[in-house]
Amino acid sequence: MTKLDDVYWKFGFAAEAAQLLETELGNELVKHGVVEENLVNQPNPSRAADLVGQVNKHTLGQLIAKLEAKNQLVANLEDAFARALDERNRLFHSFYRQHNLRRNSDEGRQQMLDDLESIHETVLDAYKAVMLLSGVDLDKLSATKLPTKHLPI
Numbered sequence: 001m002t003k004l005d006d007v008y009w010k011f012g013f014a015a016e017a018a019q020l021l022e023t024e025l026g027n028e029l030v031k032h033g034v035v036e037e038n039l040v041n042q043p044n045p046s047r048a049a050d051l052v053g054q055v056n057k058h059t060l061g062q063l064i065a066k067l068e069a070k071n072q073l074v075a076n077l078e079d080a081f082a083r084a085l086d087e088r089n090r091l092f093h094s095f096y097r098q099h100n101l102r103r104n105s106d107e108g109r110q111q112m113l114d115d116l117e118s119i120h121e122t123v124l125d126a127y128k129a130v131m132l133l134s135g136v137d138l139d140k141l142s143a144t145k146l147p148t149k150h151l152p153i
Contacts, residue, residue, distance in 0.1 A: 001106055002106050002109040002110045002113060003109070004103055004109060006109065006113060007103065007109055007112045007113055007116065010113055010116040010117065010120070011091070011095070011116055013116075013120050014091055014116050014119045014120040014123060015091065015092070017120055017123040017124045017127055018060070018084075018088040018091065018092070018123050020127050021060070021084060021088070021123055021126055021127040021130065022060050022063060024127060024130045024131060024134075025060070025063040025064060025067055025130060026055045026056065026058070026063055027134075028067055028071065028074075028130065028133065028134070029055045029058075029063060029066055029067055029070070030051055030052055030055050032067075032070045032071065033051040033055075034048065034051070037051070039051075060084075060085055060088055060089075061085055064081045064085060068081075071133070073133055074130075074133065077126070077129050077130070080125060080126045080129055081126055083122050083126070084122055084123045084125070084126035084127075087118075087119045087122045087123055088119075088123055090119070091116075091119050091123075095115070095116075095119075099111070099112050099115070
């Protein structure tokens, strides 16, 4: 029996993947800005804070477009990003409206769970691809012990 709590739980997993993707795309944009403005060799904390603030204002679609313009490797991921953006937007803007009253039956809730699993996989695949650009293979990391404490951002 599929419970409504299972749907909400899986929605949270998909939402987390979307936020992780946005964060990593933002990190990549900040990294490009730091290099372009030579902030490593000529530190300017005020400019660095401005750069982070600008990146944080971007939507997922804007982050993707800006990063594709700055990094040729990202351009190779255009299809994965387009699918992830579509699925992320569907998740947050129309998922429950699309499924409507399915939440009221076992069969309907299972359809919702299956859809959320598909959304989660699509967004997570894009996130894993961005992480690989930074040299981080999340599939290999899953076998190692991950940090458990909060890191200030």
